[in-house]
Amino acid sequence: MATGVSAPGRAQIGQKTLRTDRWWLAPLRIGVILAFFVIYATVRIFMNKWYWVDAYHYLTPLYSPCVTSSCVEGSSHLGTWFGNFPRFVPFSLITFVILAGFRGTCYYYRKAGYRSLFFAPAACAVPEPHKSYSGERKFPLVALNLHRYFFYGALVFGLLNVYDGIQAFHGKDGGFGIGLGTLIIWINLVALWLYTLSCHACRHIVGGRLKNFSKHPLRYRYWTFVSKLNPKHGTFAMTSLFTVIFTDAYIMALSAGWFSDLRFIN
Amino acid sequence: MSYKGKFRVWRGDSDGGELKDYEVEVNEGEVVLDVIHRLQATQTPDMAVRWNCKAGKCGSCSAEINGMPKLMCMCRMNTFAEDEVVTVTPMRTFPVIRDLVTDVSFNYQKAREIPAFKPPADVKPGDYRMQQVDVERSQEFRKCIECFLCQDTCHVIRDHEENKESFSGPRFLMRIAELDMHPLDAADRQHAAQEQHGLGFCNITKCCTEVCPEHIKITDNALIPMKERVADRKYDPIVWLGNKIRRRPA
Numbered sequence: 001m002a003t004g005v006s007a008p009g010r011a012q013i014g015q016k017t018l019r020t021d022r023w024w025l026a027p028l029r030i031g032v033i034l035a036f037f038v039i040y041a042t043v044r045i046f047m048n049k050w051y052w053v054d055a056y057h058y059l060t061p062l063y064s065p066c067v068t069s070s071c072v073e074g075s076s077h078l079g080t081w082f083g084n085f086p087r088f089v090p091f092s093l094i095t096f097v098i099l100a101g102f103r104g105t106c107y108y109y110r111k112a113g114y115r116s117l118f119f120a121p122a123a124c125a126v127p128e129p130h131k132s133y134s135g136e137r138k139f140p141l142v143a144l145n146l147h148r149y150f151f152y153g154a155l156v157f158g159l160l161n162v163y164d165g166i167q168a169f170h171g172k173d174g175g176f177g178i179g180l181g182t183l184i185i186w187i188n189l190v191a192l193w194l195y196t197l198s199c200h201a202c203r204h205i206v207g208g209r210l211k212n213f214s215k216h217p218l219r220y221r222y223w224t225f226v227s228k229l230n231p232k233h234g235t236f237a238m239t240s241l242f243t244v245i246f247t248d249a250y251i252m253a254l255s256a257g258w259f260s261d262l263r264f265i266n
Numbered sequence: 267m268s269y270k271g272k273f274r275v276w277r278g279d280s281d282g283g284e285l286k287d288y289e290v291e292v293n294e295g296e297v298v299l300d301v302i303h304r305l306q307a308t309q310t311p312d313m314a315v316r317w318n319c320k321a322g323k324c325g326s327c328s329a330e331i332n333g334m335p336k337l338m339c340m341c342r343m344n345t346f347a348e349d350e351v352v353t354v355t356p357m358r359t360f361p362v363i364r365d366l367v368t369d370v371s372f373n374y375q376k377a378r379e380i381p382a383f384k385p386p387a388d389v390k391p392g393d394y395r396m397q398q399v400d401v402e403r404s405q406e407f408r409k410c411i412e413c414f415l416c417q418d419t420c421h422v423i424r425d426h427e428e429n430k431e432s433f434s435g436p437r438f439l440m441r442i443a444e445l446d447m448h449p450l451d452a453a454d455r456q457h458a459a460q461e462q463h464g465l466g467f468c469n470i471t472k473c474c475t476e477v478c479p480e481h482i483k484i485t486d487n488a489l490i491p492m493k494e495r496v497a498d499r500k501y502d503p504i505v506w507l508g509n510k511i512r513r514r515p516a
């Protein structure tokens with residue numbers, strides 16, 4: 001029996017969608033960006049090299065914190081927590097799990113992924129190709145409800161990134177210094193924090209779960225602040241995606257010696 | 267300045283129908299509903315169309331214009347090129363009655379399934395006291411004009427007729443969120459939202475927000491907060507423990 005827009009009783013219209021605009025463009029564009037990031041990040045975390053610039057103490061966010069004995073000298077500025085990892089295991093496995101988990105369960109990326117990768121639906125009033133649909137009620141998609149735990153993890157990693165950012169004010173002779181890499185790292189930090197703080201789970205945790213704001217004035221102020229950022233969560237999500245890639249690519253290039261850092265101070 | 271606009275309008279009933287082509291006069295400043303009315307007045311007196319306020323406040327003239335769920339009275343003709351064919355069909359999620367009129371009783375059934383506002387047992391009518399700051403969050407949801415465009419565009423029921431029984435749709439999940447955020451509502455809305463009204467079906471693709479003529483942020487302000495509240499109850503052991511030992515009411 002026909003279902004969806006062809007279900008019995010509904011207006012019988014041959015075309016599945018009558019949209020005349022380029023509805024496919026946005027999901028295609030987002031899909032390409034997401035696919036690029038997934039491939040780039042996967043390749044990078046398995047490279048296990050070119051993540052640290054010793055002269056200026058630049059550490060790429062994809063490898064922060066680098067806490068195994070396998071990390072190159074100097075990059076473990078938070079200490080060595082683990083022994084040597086086997087060659088095929090990324091040093092940044094924990095970072096990758098937390099940050100990929102944060103983005104993968106994020107409400108914005110869920111929308112983007114459902115539209116661009118799963119076509120559920122690709123665009124509004126455009127039929128999805130799936131015969132049945134159970135949403136986020138069953139395994140594995142029910143696990144998306146754990147987004148808040150990844151948010152907590154992202155907060156911790158965000159603080160570690162700030163520490164890395166402070167370390168990046170390092171001159172060639174060991175004193176204070178600023179280079180283009182320092183600026184790139186800090187721009188990425190701002191983008192990452194805007195993305196993290198505008199998160200829907202953050203909005204809920206700081207005050208959204210309350211029924212009576214009047215009894216919790218401080219939490220209401222936090223909630224109001226996050227609520228101002230929240231409408232731009234999608235913009236921050238995509239901006240920070242690009243800044244992470246750019247920061248990592250820049251540090252990789254410096255580390256590999258493809259070009260040198262533009263220095264402003266020392 | 268007027269011109270002859272090209273229109274394709276679905277004509278038929280639950281037994282069948284087709285898109286029919288018409289040429290209708292279009293004048294400056296008009297909306298799609300004006301042209302549909304002129305079509306009815308000059309060429310198709312038997313064409314069924316539901317309308318009332320012509321001001322985007324009654325939610326009666328919901329339809330699909332060039333495939334997108336919209337209010338006909340709020341869709342300006344100057345958003346189309348003069349030679350563009352404008353296709354108008356009834357909402358495709360609900361059973362059609364005739365021409366552009368659909369049977370939206372599914373929505374009234376779902377509305378009836380939501381228990382009304384329930385104050386605490388020890389608070390009598392007349393003793394309700396609440397701060398503006400506590401109620402203003404859910405006042406956004408009261409802008410809803412019940413046009414059911416969000417219901418129409420939601421793929422959970424649009425593409426899967428079988429889900430209609432277990433999914434109430436964005437409009438009514440928003441109603442549940444409104445009640446759950448109400449400072450004096452004492453009913454258990456979170457359990458009902460997930461288990462009886464199918465909140466877990468929602469995959470937050472935001473089409474409901476996209477089509478809302480009142481620009482209510484349905485997904486960001488109602489559905490996602492409700493999902494997070496359900497996660498508190500159902501998927502978060504730390505919050506569960508915190509609620510057990512909490513001293514102050516939320």
